[in-house]
Amino acid sequence: MKRTDLDLASRSLGGSVRWASDDFFAPREALIQPWAPLHDKLEFGPHGKIYDGWETRRRRTPGYDWAIVALGVPGTLHEIVVDTAWFTGNYPPEISVEATWLDGNPSNDQLAQAEWVAVVPQSAARGDTANTYRVHNHYAFSHVRLNIFPDGGVARLRVLGTPVPDPxxxxxxxxxxxxxxxxxxxxxxxxxxxxxxxxxxxxxxxxxxxxxxxxxxxxxxxxxxxxxxxxxxxxxxxxxxxxxxxxxxxxxxxxxxxxxxxxxxxxxxxxxxxxxxxxxxxxxxxxxxxxxxxxxxxxxxxxxxxxxxxxxAGDALAQAIAHWLRLLPPPAYATVLATAGFEPVAVRTLTTEQLLSLAW
Missing domain, CATH: 2.60.120.260 (Galactose-binding domain-like)
Structure with a gap:
């Protein structure tokens, strides 16, 4: 079975929306619900029309809105789907997606200071559409940031890829x-x-x-x-x-x-x-x-x-750790080795004993 079509961001796998610039009209948490977006054209609430997705207020200052998602399972990314289902006059005309790898459970300050890599450049998006973008990057990531220009609503964010679990x-x-x-x-x-x-x-x-x-x-x-x-x-x-x-x-x-x-x-x-x-x-x-x-x-x-x-069994753990290290972005790789007290050397130079010392 294909592994590249697994939604790494899905709440079913433990994904979460950690932070967003704004979610006045519709909560950011809905971005990663596993089911298809629902819609009732007659349903309104205190803030206006209710949407099954994430929606920001109309921006009156320069800038753009964003939401940061912690992937349920870190992995290599192959395709991003920005689904604007039911958003017609209030969808963002352009989007971009960035990604990073951070160890553990980073704070919002750490997320803000992280080194983010563009995996989908600023690109056009259409309303009421599952907008699909290919990713051409072989590194593994733990978090993604969806940027919408300048504001608006997105029903679902799907981050399709291959899991790279922490060995x-x-x-x-x-x-x-x-x-x-x-x-x-x-x-x-x-x-x-x-x-x-x-x-x-x-x-x-x-x-x-x-x-x-x-x-x-x-x-x-x-x-x-x-x-x-x-x-x-x-x-x-x-x-x-x-x-x-x-x-x-x-x-x-x-x-x-x-x-x-x-x-x-x-x-x-x-x-x-x-x-x-x-x-x-x-x-x-x-x-x-x-x-x-x-x-x-x-x-x-x-x-x-x-x-x-x-x-x-045997040296399977050491092999898994070596494979994982090769998929980390360079800054994350250096951080993992430094935390363990190692110099930033090539993976192939690490002994089995050194690789196993990284295990918890």
Whole structure:
């Protein structure tokens, strides 16, 4: 499955709108809601027409308005969508987007002082349109700033890209399937009702629509999905959360693992019954380092979340840290090394021991 079309800013992944110059008419938080913008032409409030989006007041002084979004998962950016749905006489005629990478939870002062890189230059935008802009930058970023010229409203901001999780937190038992740790859906037999990637999202589902559900199977066989783990791993247990799945949870599941794309699947959990609307946890026998897990559901159905708990194997953590360092913008790379007490040397010169010392 494509990873480049994942909305890294979405609130479903933990994104947040940290700061904005103004949101007099409509709140900035709506920019990253996962659902399509809604509209009721008859709905008005104390500040005027109510819009499902972010809208600033009419600017009477020089300058422009902006909003800063902390990505739910840092990553490399491929495409930006500035959706002005329902904004017709009040949309910004031009926009630009900047990005930066900051460690931890930066304050507004730190955001203001950050070194921002233009990823979408000042460009024309149209009203009531999903304005799409390609990004040509290979670095990973943690925050984006949407600038609108001079003011107006935007319904949604979608930041499509590839997750680049922070590997420094991967040094203990973690959820190796979690999207924010580097897991991804590699294959899925059926996504008739909902996207299988949702089972790797953080938090708990709020309804059945936020999980994975297949069509009813009318032929022989069963449905399945394949998860690529954060790296070669030793798994200890699995938690299959069937929350909200009552009459449509699978009757049974089976898990298999493999060491690489060419290796055969080896069973790591024999076919087992699971219960609807709850957590189904199974201890897994010790396995070789596996890089992917296949979850077979019998015969069909769905579940809300999948957690595959374990530890990265061998030097996988050091390799993940090295890959992450190569994707950091130069100022961020220098900051990370300086914080660890290292000189700003090339990644290839760092030893495995030095790379592992960056882990938390």
């Amino acid at each position: 420094r937190v991967l040094g203990s038992r973690i959820d190796l399937a979690a999207l924010h740790n580097g897991g991804e859906i590699a294959e899925c037999s059926d996504m008739f009702y909902s996207d299988a990637r949702q089972v790797l999202y953080p938090g708990v589902a709020r309804s059945m629509s936020e999980g994975w559900e297949t069509a009813r199977r009318r032929t022989a066989g069963n449905d399945y999905l394949v998860v690529t783990l954060a790296g070669p791993s030793h798994l200890s247990y699995v938690d299959i959360d069937t929350g909200y799945f009552l009459g449509n949870a699978p009757g049974r599941v089976r898990l298999s693992g493999r060491t690489d794309d060419e290796a055969p699947w080896q069973e790591i959990l024999a076919e087992s019954a699971i219960s609807p609307d709850g957590h189904n946890r199974f201890r897994l026998d010790p396995t070789p380092a596996i890089s992917a897990v296949r979850v077979d559901v019998f015969p069909d159905g769905g579940f809300s979340r999948l957690h595959l708990m374990g530890e990265l």
